[in-house]
Amino acid sequence: MIRDKRPYYIKQAWYRFQNFYVRRYLAPQLSALGPHPYIIKPWYIELFGGPICIGSHVTLLGCTDKRTRLTVWSERKDIDGIRIGDHVLISPGVRISAANSIRIADSCMLASHTYITDSDWHGIYDRSLPPRTRSKVVLEENVWIGDSAIVCKGVTIGKNTIIGAGAVVTCDIPANVVAAGNPARVIRELDPAREIITRKDRYGDTEKMTKVLETAEKNCLEGNTLSGWIRSLIAPGREQP
Incomplete structure:
Protein backbone atom coordinates (compact mmCIF):
# COMPACT_ATOMS: atom_id res chain seq x y z
CA MET A 1 0.00 0.00 0.00
CA SER A 31 14.23 5.98 34.97
CA ALA A 32 12.89 9.08 33.22
CA LEU A 33 10.96 9.97 30.06
CA GLY A 34 10.49 13.64 29.20
CA PRO A 35 7.31 15.21 27.83
CA HIS A 36 6.12 15.02 24.22
CA PRO A 37 7.77 11.76 23.12
CA TYR A 38 7.05 10.60 19.57
CA ILE A 39 7.38 6.82 19.77
CA ILE A 40 6.30 4.66 16.84
CA LYS A 41 5.57 0.93 17.28
CA PRO A 42 6.86 0.85 20.87
CA TRP A 43 6.31 -2.93 21.07
CA TYR A 44 9.39 -3.28 18.86
CA ILE A 45 11.53 -1.29 21.32
CA GLU A 46 13.34 -3.45 23.88
CA LEU A 47 14.69 -2.13 27.19
CA PHE A 48 16.90 -4.03 29.61
CA GLY A 49 18.42 -2.89 32.88
CA GLY A 50 18.93 0.66 34.05
CA PRO A 51 19.20 3.47 34.60
CA ILE A 52 17.91 4.59 31.20
CA CYS A 53 16.90 8.27 31.07
CA ILE A 54 15.33 9.90 28.02
CA GLY A 55 14.66 13.63 27.64
CA SER A 56 11.81 15.53 26.03
CA HIS A 57 10.61 15.45 22.43
CA VAL A 58 12.47 12.24 21.64
CA THR A 59 11.69 10.48 18.35
CA LEU A 60 12.06 6.75 19.00
CA LEU A 61 11.20 4.35 16.19
CA GLY A 62 10.67 0.62 16.26
CA CYS A 63 10.16 -1.72 13.31
CA THR A 64 9.18 -5.36 12.82
CA ASP A 65 12.52 -6.44 11.37
CA LYS A 66 14.65 -3.74 13.07
CA ARG A 67 14.08 -3.88 16.81
CA THR A 68 15.54 -0.96 18.74
CA ARG A 69 17.42 -2.06 21.88
CA LEU A 70 18.61 0.01 24.86
CA THR A 71 20.54 -2.16 27.31
CA VAL A 72 22.34 -1.49 30.59
CA TRP A 73 24.19 -4.43 32.11
CA SER A 74 26.48 -4.00 35.09
CA GLU A 75 27.09 -5.48 38.52
CA ARG A 76 27.67 -1.95 39.82
CA LYS A 77 24.84 0.31 40.99
CA ASP A 78 26.70 3.65 40.84
CA ILE A 79 26.65 4.09 37.07
CA ASP A 80 25.15 6.65 34.69
CA GLY A 81 23.75 4.01 32.38
CA ILE A 82 22.16 5.48 29.24
CA ARG A 83 21.25 9.17 29.27
CA ILE A 84 19.59 10.62 26.17
CA GLY A 85 18.91 14.34 25.78
CA ASP A 86 16.07 16.33 24.22
CA HIS A 87 14.97 16.18 20.57
CA VAL A 88 17.07 13.10 19.86
CA LEU A 89 16.21 10.87 16.87
CA ILE A 90 16.70 7.12 17.31
CA SER A 91 15.93 5.14 14.15
CA PRO A 92 14.83 1.50 13.83
CA GLY A 93 17.51 -1.08 14.55
CA VAL A 94 19.65 1.13 16.79
CA ARG A 95 21.44 -0.70 19.64
CA ILE A 96 22.85 1.12 22.65
CA SER A 97 24.64 -1.08 25.19
CA ALA A 98 26.08 0.41 28.38
CA ALA A 99 28.14 -1.14 31.17
CA ASN A 100 28.90 2.26 32.70
CA SER A 101 27.99 5.50 30.91
CA ILE A 102 26.67 6.47 27.48
CA ARG A 103 25.56 10.11 27.18
CA ILE A 104 23.78 11.36 24.07
CA ALA A 105 23.24 15.12 24.07
CA ASP A 106 20.38 17.17 22.63
CA SER A 107 19.44 16.99 18.94
CA CYS A 108 21.62 13.98 18.11
CA MET A 109 20.48 11.72 15.27
CA LEU A 110 21.17 7.98 15.13
CA ALA A 111 20.47 6.30 11.80
CA SER A 112 19.29 2.70 11.42
CA HIS A 113 21.55 -0.09 12.74
CA THR A 114 23.81 2.28 14.66
CA TYR A 115 25.59 0.47 17.49
CA ILE A 116 27.01 2.35 20.49
CA THR A 117 28.80 0.56 23.33
CA ASP A 118 31.04 1.58 26.22
CA SER A 119 32.50 -1.89 26.82
CA ASP A 120 34.19 -4.79 25.06
CA TRP A 121 31.97 -7.07 27.19
CA HIS A 122 34.73 -9.70 27.44
CA GLY A 123 38.35 -9.41 28.57
CA ILE A 124 41.14 -10.21 26.14
CA TYR A 125 42.62 -12.95 28.33
CA ASP A 126 39.80 -13.65 30.78
CA ARG A 127 36.78 -14.06 28.55
CA SER A 128 34.52 -15.43 31.24
CA LEU A 129 33.66 -11.96 32.63
CA PRO A 130 33.38 -8.38 31.37
CA PRO A 131 36.51 -6.24 31.86
CA ARG A 132 36.77 -4.25 35.10
CA THR A 133 37.72 -0.96 33.43
CA ARG A 134 35.00 1.71 33.40
CA SER A 135 34.78 3.46 30.04
CA LYS A 136 32.23 5.93 28.76
CA VAL A 137 30.88 7.27 25.48
CA VAL A 138 29.80 10.88 24.92
CA LEU A 139 27.97 12.25 21.90
CA GLU A 140 27.91 16.02 22.18
CA GLU A 141 25.07 18.18 20.91
CA ASN A 142 23.75 17.67 17.36
CA VAL A 143 25.96 14.71 16.42
CA TRP A 144 24.72 12.68 13.44
CA ILE A 145 25.67 8.99 13.30
CA GLY A 146 25.22 7.36 9.88
CA ASP A 147 23.63 4.03 9.00
CA SER A 148 25.35 0.95 10.48
CA ALA A 149 28.14 2.95 12.13
CA ILE A 150 29.73 1.60 15.32
CA VAL A 151 30.85 3.84 18.20
CA CYS A 152 33.23 2.03 20.55
CA LYS A 153 34.15 2.46 24.21
CA GLY A 154 35.93 5.55 25.52
CA VAL A 155 34.92 7.75 22.58
CA THR A 156 33.78 11.38 22.63
CA ILE A 157 32.32 12.84 19.43
CA GLY A 158 32.26 16.63 19.27
CA LYS A 159 29.34 18.97 18.66
CA ASN A 160 27.74 18.96 15.16
CA THR A 161 30.03 16.23 13.86
CA ILE A 162 28.82 13.70 11.27
CA ILE A 163 29.94 10.06 11.31
CA GLY A 164 29.63 8.39 7.90
CA ALA A 165 27.66 5.23 7.21
CA GLY A 166 29.48 2.04 8.20
CA ALA A 167 32.24 3.86 10.08
CA VAL A 168 33.89 2.34 13.15
CA VAL A 169 34.76 5.04 15.69
CA THR A 170 37.57 3.91 18.01
CA CYS A 171 38.97 7.27 19.15
CA ASP A 172 37.76 10.81 19.87
CA ILE A 173 36.45 12.84 16.94
CA PRO A 174 36.51 16.67 17.21
CA ALA A 175 33.56 19.01 16.75
CA ASN A 176 32.31 20.32 13.40
CA VAL A 177 33.81 17.70 11.12
CA VAL A 178 32.82 14.74 8.95
CA ALA A 179 34.51 11.46 9.80
CA ALA A 180 34.32 8.14 7.97
CA GLY A 181 36.09 4.83 7.51
CA ASN A 182 37.34 1.92 9.61
CA PRO A 183 38.81 3.17 11.84
CA ALA A 184 37.01 6.50 11.43
CA ARG A 185 39.14 9.48 10.47
CA VAL A 186 38.30 13.12 9.77
CA ILE A 187 37.78 13.62 6.04
CA ARG A 188 36.57 17.22 6.00
CA GLU A 189 35.59 20.15 8.20
CA LEU A 190 32.16 21.75 8.24
CA ASP A 191 31.91 25.26 6.80
CA PRO A 192 32.01 27.66 9.79
CA ALA A 193 30.16 30.29 7.74
CA ARG A 194 27.09 28.07 7.30
CA GLU A 195 24.31 28.07 9.88
CA ILE A 196 23.52 24.69 11.41
CA ILE A 197 19.84 24.15 12.21
CA THR A 198 19.25 21.49 14.85
CA ARG A 199 16.19 19.36 15.57
CA LYS A 200 15.61 21.48 18.66
CA ASP A 201 15.64 24.64 16.53
CA ARG A 202 13.11 23.16 14.11
CA TYR A 203 10.77 21.38 16.51
CA GLY A 204 11.21 23.29 19.76
Missing part, protein backbone atom coordinates in the same frame (compact mmCIF):
# COMPACT_ATOMS: atom_id res chain seq x y z
CA ILE A 2 1.65 3.21 -1.18
CA ARG A 3 -0.76 5.76 0.28
CA ASP A 4 -2.17 5.75 3.80
CA LYS A 5 -5.88 5.11 3.29
CA ARG A 6 -6.93 5.30 6.91
CA PRO A 7 -9.51 7.95 7.82
CA TYR A 8 -8.12 10.69 10.03
CA TYR A 9 -10.01 9.53 13.12
CA ILE A 10 -8.62 5.99 12.72
CA LYS A 11 -5.09 7.40 12.49
CA GLN A 12 -5.68 9.43 15.67
CA ALA A 13 -7.01 6.34 17.46
CA TRP A 14 -3.84 4.50 16.41
CA TYR A 15 -1.70 7.26 17.94
CA ARG A 16 -3.72 7.11 21.17
CA PHE A 17 -3.21 3.34 21.36
CA GLN A 18 0.56 3.76 20.89
CA ASN A 19 0.65 6.44 23.58
CA PHE A 20 -1.26 4.14 25.93
CA TYR A 21 1.27 1.36 25.28
CA VAL A 22 4.16 3.74 25.99
CA ARG A 23 2.62 4.88 29.30
CA ARG A 24 1.60 1.38 30.38
CA TYR A 25 4.56 -0.73 29.31
CA LEU A 26 7.55 1.33 28.13
CA ALA A 27 7.73 4.33 30.48
CA PRO A 28 7.69 2.23 33.69
CA GLN A 29 10.91 0.54 32.53
CA LEU A 30 12.68 3.91 32.21
CA ASP A 205 7.82 25.05 19.54
CA THR A 206 5.63 22.06 20.43
CA GLU A 207 2.27 23.79 20.00
CA LYS A 208 3.18 25.17 16.58
CA MET A 209 4.59 21.87 15.29
CA THR A 210 1.57 19.93 16.58
CA LYS A 211 -0.74 22.19 14.58
CA VAL A 212 1.44 21.92 11.47
CA LEU A 213 1.52 18.12 11.64
CA GLU A 214 -2.20 17.81 12.35
CA THR A 215 -3.04 20.03 9.39
CA ALA A 216 -0.70 18.06 7.11
CA GLU A 217 -2.23 14.73 8.18
CA LYS A 218 -5.78 15.98 7.72
CA ASN A 219 -4.93 17.14 4.21
CA CYS A 220 -3.14 13.89 3.38
CA LEU A 221 -6.00 11.71 4.63
CA GLU A 222 -8.81 13.88 3.34
CA GLY A 223 -11.49 11.85 1.56
CA ASN A 224 -10.45 8.53 3.09
CA THR A 225 -13.36 6.39 4.29
CA LEU A 226 -13.65 3.44 6.63
CA SER A 227 -14.97 1.19 3.86
CA GLY A 228 -12.21 2.27 1.49
CA TRP A 229 -9.55 1.54 4.12
CA ILE A 230 -10.95 -1.91 4.87
CA ARG A 231 -11.16 -2.67 1.15
CA SER A 232 -7.49 -1.66 0.72
CA LEU A 233 -6.52 -4.14 3.44
CA ILE A 234 -8.52 -7.05 2.00
CA ALA A 235 -7.88 -6.45 -1.69
CA PRO A 236 -5.31 -3.70 -2.34
CA GLY A 237 -5.41 -2.37 -5.86
CA ARG A 238 -2.82 -0.69 -8.03
CA GLU A 239 -2.28 2.97 -7.19
CA GLN A 240 -3.23 5.40 -9.92
CA PRO A 241 -0.53 7.93 -10.83
Whole structure:
Protein backbone atom coordinates (compact mmCIF):
# COMPACT_ATOMS: atom_id res chain seq x y z
CA MET A 1 0.00 0.00 0.00
CA ILE A 2 1.65 3.21 -1.18
CA ARG A 3 -0.76 5.76 0.28
CA ASP A 4 -2.17 5.75 3.80
CA LYS A 5 -5.88 5.11 3.29
CA ARG A 6 -6.93 5.30 6.91
CA PRO A 7 -9.51 7.95 7.82
CA TYR A 8 -8.12 10.69 10.03
CA TYR A 9 -10.01 9.53 13.12
CA ILE A 10 -8.62 5.99 12.72
CA LYS A 11 -5.09 7.40 12.49
CA GLN A 12 -5.68 9.43 15.67
CA ALA A 13 -7.01 6.34 17.46
CA TRP A 14 -3.84 4.50 16.41
CA TYR A 15 -1.70 7.26 17.94
CA ARG A 16 -3.72 7.11 21.17
CA PHE A 17 -3.21 3.34 21.36
CA GLN A 18 0.56 3.76 20.89
CA ASN A 19 0.65 6.44 23.58
CA PHE A 20 -1.26 4.14 25.93
CA TYR A 21 1.27 1.36 25.28
CA VAL A 22 4.16 3.74 25.99
CA ARG A 23 2.62 4.88 29.30
CA ARG A 24 1.60 1.38 30.38
CA TYR A 25 4.56 -0.73 29.31
CA LEU A 26 7.55 1.33 28.13
CA ALA A 27 7.73 4.33 30.48
CA PRO A 28 7.69 2.23 33.69
CA GLN A 29 10.91 0.54 32.53
CA LEU A 30 12.68 3.91 32.21
CA SER A 31 14.23 5.98 34.97
CA ALA A 32 12.89 9.08 33.22
CA LEU A 33 10.96 9.97 30.06
CA GLY A 34 10.49 13.64 29.20
CA PRO A 35 7.31 15.21 27.83
CA HIS A 36 6.12 15.02 24.22
CA PRO A 37 7.77 11.76 23.12
CA TYR A 38 7.05 10.60 19.57
CA ILE A 39 7.38 6.82 19.77
CA ILE A 40 6.30 4.66 16.84
CA LYS A 41 5.57 0.93 17.28
CA PRO A 42 6.86 0.85 20.87
CA TRP A 43 6.31 -2.93 21.07
CA TYR A 44 9.39 -3.28 18.86
CA ILE A 45 11.53 -1.29 21.32
CA GLU A 46 13.34 -3.45 23.88
CA LEU A 47 14.69 -2.13 27.19
CA PHE A 48 16.90 -4.03 29.61
CA GLY A 49 18.42 -2.89 32.88
CA GLY A 50 18.93 0.66 34.05
CA PRO A 51 19.20 3.47 34.60
CA ILE A 52 17.91 4.59 31.20
CA CYS A 53 16.90 8.27 31.07
CA ILE A 54 15.33 9.90 28.02
CA GLY A 55 14.66 13.63 27.64
CA SER A 56 11.81 15.53 26.03
CA HIS A 57 10.61 15.45 22.43
CA VAL A 58 12.47 12.24 21.64
CA THR A 59 11.69 10.48 18.35
CA LEU A 60 12.06 6.75 19.00
CA LEU A 61 11.20 4.35 16.19
CA GLY A 62 10.67 0.62 16.26
CA CYS A 63 10.16 -1.72 13.31
CA THR A 64 9.18 -5.36 12.82
CA ASP A 65 12.52 -6.44 11.37
CA LYS A 66 14.65 -3.74 13.07
CA ARG A 67 14.08 -3.88 16.81
CA THR A 68 15.54 -0.96 18.74
CA ARG A 69 17.42 -2.06 21.88
CA LEU A 70 18.61 0.01 24.86
CA THR A 71 20.54 -2.16 27.31
CA VAL A 72 22.34 -1.49 30.59
CA TRP A 73 24.19 -4.43 32.11
CA SER A 74 26.48 -4.00 35.09
CA GLU A 75 27.09 -5.48 38.52
CA ARG A 76 27.67 -1.95 39.82
CA LYS A 77 24.84 0.31 40.99
CA ASP A 78 26.70 3.65 40.84
CA ILE A 79 26.65 4.09 37.07
CA ASP A 80 25.15 6.65 34.69
CA GLY A 81 23.75 4.01 32.38
CA ILE A 82 22.16 5.48 29.24
CA ARG A 83 21.25 9.17 29.27
CA ILE A 84 19.59 10.62 26.17
CA GLY A 85 18.91 14.34 25.78
CA ASP A 86 16.07 16.33 24.22
CA HIS A 87 14.97 16.18 20.57
CA VAL A 88 17.07 13.10 19.86
CA LEU A 89 16.21 10.87 16.87
CA ILE A 90 16.70 7.12 17.31
CA SER A 91 15.93 5.14 14.15
CA PRO A 92 14.83 1.50 13.83
CA GLY A 93 17.51 -1.08 14.55
CA VAL A 94 19.65 1.13 16.79
CA ARG A 95 21.44 -0.70 19.64
CA ILE A 96 22.85 1.12 22.65
CA SER A 97 24.64 -1.08 25.19
CA ALA A 98 26.08 0.41 28.38
CA ALA A 99 28.14 -1.14 31.17
CA ASN A 100 28.90 2.26 32.70
CA SER A 101 27.99 5.50 30.91
CA ILE A 102 26.67 6.47 27.48
CA ARG A 103 25.56 10.11 27.18
CA ILE A 104 23.78 11.36 24.07
CA ALA A 105 23.24 15.12 24.07
CA ASP A 106 20.38 17.17 22.63
CA SER A 107 19.44 16.99 18.94
CA CYS A 108 21.62 13.98 18.11
CA MET A 109 20.48 11.72 15.27
CA LEU A 110 21.17 7.98 15.13
CA ALA A 111 20.47 6.30 11.80
CA SER A 112 19.29 2.70 11.42
CA HIS A 113 21.55 -0.09 12.74
CA THR A 114 23.81 2.28 14.66
CA TYR A 115 25.59 0.47 17.49
CA ILE A 116 27.01 2.35 20.49
CA THR A 117 28.80 0.56 23.33
CA ASP A 118 31.04 1.58 26.22
CA SER A 119 32.50 -1.89 26.82
CA ASP A 120 34.19 -4.79 25.06
CA TRP A 121 31.97 -7.07 27.19
CA HIS A 122 34.73 -9.70 27.44
CA GLY A 123 38.35 -9.41 28.57
CA ILE A 124 41.14 -10.21 26.14
CA TYR A 125 42.62 -12.95 28.33
CA ASP A 126 39.80 -13.65 30.78
CA ARG A 127 36.78 -14.06 28.55
CA SER A 128 34.52 -15.43 31.24
CA LEU A 129 33.66 -11.96 32.63
CA PRO A 130 33.38 -8.38 31.37
CA PRO A 131 36.51 -6.24 31.86
CA ARG A 132 36.77 -4.25 35.10
CA THR A 133 37.72 -0.96 33.43
CA ARG A 134 35.00 1.71 33.40
CA SER A 135 34.78 3.46 30.04
CA LYS A 136 32.23 5.93 28.76
CA VAL A 137 30.88 7.27 25.48
CA VAL A 138 29.80 10.88 24.92
CA LEU A 139 27.97 12.25 21.90
CA GLU A 140 27.91 16.02 22.18
CA GLU A 141 25.07 18.18 20.91
CA ASN A 142 23.75 17.67 17.36
CA VAL A 143 25.96 14.71 16.42
CA TRP A 144 24.72 12.68 13.44
CA ILE A 145 25.67 8.99 13.30
CA GLY A 146 25.22 7.36 9.88
CA ASP A 147 23.63 4.03 9.00
CA SER A 148 25.35 0.95 10.48
CA ALA A 149 28.14 2.95 12.13
CA ILE A 150 29.73 1.60 15.32
CA VAL A 151 30.85 3.84 18.20
CA CYS A 152 33.23 2.03 20.55
CA LYS A 153 34.15 2.46 24.21
CA GLY A 154 35.93 5.55 25.52
CA VAL A 155 34.92 7.75 22.58
CA THR A 156 33.78 11.38 22.63
CA ILE A 157 32.32 12.84 19.43
CA GLY A 158 32.26 16.63 19.27
CA LYS A 159 29.34 18.97 18.66
CA ASN A 160 27.74 18.96 15.16
CA THR A 161 30.03 16.23 13.86
CA ILE A 162 28.82 13.70 11.27
CA ILE A 163 29.94 10.06 11.31
CA GLY A 164 29.63 8.39 7.90
CA ALA A 165 27.66 5.23 7.21
CA GLY A 166 29.48 2.04 8.20
CA ALA A 167 32.24 3.86 10.08
CA VAL A 168 33.89 2.34 13.15
CA VAL A 169 34.76 5.04 15.69
CA THR A 170 37.57 3.91 18.01
CA CYS A 171 38.97 7.27 19.15
CA ASP A 172 37.76 10.81 19.87
CA ILE A 173 36.45 12.84 16.94
CA PRO A 174 36.51 16.67 17.21
CA ALA A 175 33.56 19.01 16.75
CA ASN A 176 32.31 20.32 13.40
CA VAL A 177 33.81 17.70 11.12
CA VAL A 178 32.82 14.74 8.95
CA ALA A 179 34.51 11.46 9.80
CA ALA A 180 34.32 8.14 7.97
CA GLY A 181 36.09 4.83 7.51
CA ASN A 182 37.34 1.92 9.61
CA PRO A 183 38.81 3.17 11.84
CA ALA A 184 37.01 6.50 11.43
CA ARG A 185 39.14 9.48 10.47
CA VAL A 186 38.30 13.12 9.77
CA ILE A 187 37.78 13.62 6.04
CA ARG A 188 36.57 17.22 6.00
CA GLU A 189 35.59 20.15 8.20
CA LEU A 190 32.16 21.75 8.24
CA ASP A 191 31.91 25.26 6.80
CA PRO A 192 32.01 27.66 9.79
CA ALA A 193 30.16 30.29 7.74
CA ARG A 194 27.09 28.07 7.30
CA GLU A 195 24.31 28.07 9.88
CA ILE A 196 23.52 24.69 11.41
CA ILE A 197 19.84 24.15 12.21
CA THR A 198 19.25 21.49 14.85
CA ARG A 199 16.19 19.36 15.57
CA LYS A 200 15.61 21.48 18.66
CA ASP A 201 15.64 24.64 16.53
CA ARG A 202 13.11 23.16 14.11
CA TYR A 203 10.77 21.38 16.51
CA GLY A 204 11.21 23.29 19.76
CA ASP A 205 7.82 25.05 19.54
CA THR A 206 5.63 22.06 20.43
CA GLU A 207 2.27 23.79 20.00
CA LYS A 208 3.18 25.17 16.58
CA MET A 209 4.59 21.87 15.29
CA THR A 210 1.57 19.93 16.58
CA LYS A 211 -0.74 22.19 14.58
CA VAL A 212 1.44 21.92 11.47
CA LEU A 213 1.52 18.12 11.64
CA GLU A 214 -2.20 17.81 12.35
CA THR A 215 -3.04 20.03 9.39
CA ALA A 216 -0.70 18.06 7.11
CA GLU A 217 -2.23 14.73 8.18
CA LYS A 218 -5.78 15.98 7.72
CA ASN A 219 -4.93 17.14 4.21
CA CYS A 220 -3.14 13.89 3.38
CA LEU A 221 -6.00 11.71 4.63
CA GLU A 222 -8.81 13.88 3.34
CA GLY A 223 -11.49 11.85 1.56
CA ASN A 224 -10.45 8.53 3.09
CA THR A 225 -13.36 6.39 4.29
CA LEU A 226 -13.65 3.44 6.63
CA SER A 227 -14.97 1.19 3.86
CA GLY A 228 -12.21 2.27 1.49
CA TRP A 229 -9.55 1.54 4.12
CA ILE A 230 -10.95 -1.91 4.87
CA ARG A 231 -11.16 -2.67 1.15
CA SER A 232 -7.49 -1.66 0.72
CA LEU A 233 -6.52 -4.14 3.44
CA ILE A 234 -8.52 -7.05 2.00
CA ALA A 235 -7.88 -6.45 -1.69
CA PRO A 236 -5.31 -3.70 -2.34
CA GLY A 237 -5.41 -2.37 -5.86
CA ARG A 238 -2.82 -0.69 -8.03
CA GLU A 239 -2.28 2.97 -7.19
CA GLN A 240 -3.23 5.40 -9.92
CA PRO A 241 -0.53 7.93 -10.83
